[in-house]
Amino acid sequence: MELFEAMETRVNVKVYDKRDVPEELIAQILHAGTLAASAGDIQPWEFIVVKDKKTKIDISVACLRQRHVEEAPLLIVVCANLEKVALKFGDRGKNLYAIQDTGASIQNMLLAAHDLGLGASWVHAFEEEGIKRILKIPDKLRPVGVLAIGFPLPYEKYYKTEVIPFENISWSEEYGKELEWFYKETWKNRFGIKKSIYQTVKEIQVPEIKKEENKEIQQTQESKVEKKQPFSEKIFNWIKKLSGRKT
Ligand SMILES: Cc1cc2nc3c(=O)[nH]c(=O)nc-3n(C[C@H](O)[C@H](O)[C@H](O)COP(=O)(O)O)c2cc1C
Numbered sequence: 717m718e719l720f721e722a723m724e725t726r727v728n729v730k731v732y733d734k735r736d737v738p739e740e741l742i743a744q745i746l747h748a749g750t751l752a753a754s755a756g757d758i759q760p761w762e763f764i765v766v767k768d769k770k771t772k773i774d775i776s777v778a779c780l781r782q783r784h785v786e787e788a789p790l791l792i793v794v795c796a797n798l799e800k801v802a803l804k805f806g807d808r809g810k811n812l813y814a815i816q817d818t819g820a821s822i823q824n825m826l827l828a829a830h831d832l833g834l835g836a837s838w839v840h841a842f843e844e845e846g847i848k849r850i851l852k853i854p855d856k857l858r859p860v861g862v863l864a865i866g867f868p869l870p871y872e873k874y875y876k877t878e879v880i881p882f883e884n885i886s887w888s889e890e891y892g893k894e895l896e897w898f899y900k901e902t903w904k905n906r907f908g909i910k911k912s913i914y915q916t917v918k919e920i921q922v923p924e925i926k927k928e929e930n931k932e933i934q935q936t937q938e939s940k941v942e943k944k945q946p947f948s949e950k951i952f953n954w955i956k957k958l959s960g961r962k963t
Pocket residue numbers: 726727728729730782837838839840841842875876877
């Protein structure tokens with residue numbers, strides 16, 4: 717799935733089928749969580765993977781009894797290591813950066829889950845002390861999100877919530893000044909036919925380079941890209957390495 721397609725189609729999925737989430741997929745989601753940006757590259761995220769039925773029930777109670785938390789085959793509880801961030805950035809790090817960093821990590825994981833064919837819900841309405849007690853989380857860590865994850869039920873219909881158009885909330889040069897360039901006729905027409913913004917931007921950029929030049933550039937770029945090992949193969953090898961297997 718392309719990144720823009722993933723962003724545009726990801727939704728809050730709260731009904732799952734009973735299938736367990738394979739460990740290879742769990743590893744990929746966790747890996748995605750570690751790829752986020754973080755202030756000072758501290759990477760303050762830590763994850764607790766929960767599959768045990770009884771623990772999930774306890775967590776759902778701490779999440780104000782949200783049913784889908786209990787029913788999801790997999791929960792990933794994301795924590796921010798406040799101590800790590802505070803060492804470098806003091807209170808601002810603890811109160812702001814740690815939360816931003818882990819938020820970015822969670823968004824990565826939601827997109828990864830979606831890309832892998834799973835559905836996920838970011839739950840943050842919970843009693844923090846309850847979550848800490850259930851999972852034996854030390855005081856230096858703050859739980860910042862419970863991700864409920866599973867394969868979405870195929871017959872369930874999910875709709876993207878109405879997104880506030882960016883032109884309503886983006887300003888040019890100073891607060892409150894409209895993005896004049898956006899309202900030029902060409903843009904308006906293109907958006908009128910409801911194409912994805914990504915497609916629109918790509919189409920607008922292409923005519924600037926002549927077709928032949930474009931082909932050449934593409935060929936040079938392709939020759940520069942070394943053949944990469946497929947991602948799933950990398951993860952598989954990595955799991956093998958962790959488990960100490962030689963073959
Ligand atoms: C910080 C945060 C807390 C959230 N808490 C909950 C929650 O407790 N329960 C829930 O069902 N969804 C929760 N959500 C999901 C939002 O309701 C959902 O993302 C929003 O309605 C937009 O829908 P979408 O994710 O389908 O685009 C939370 C999302 C965020 C970012």
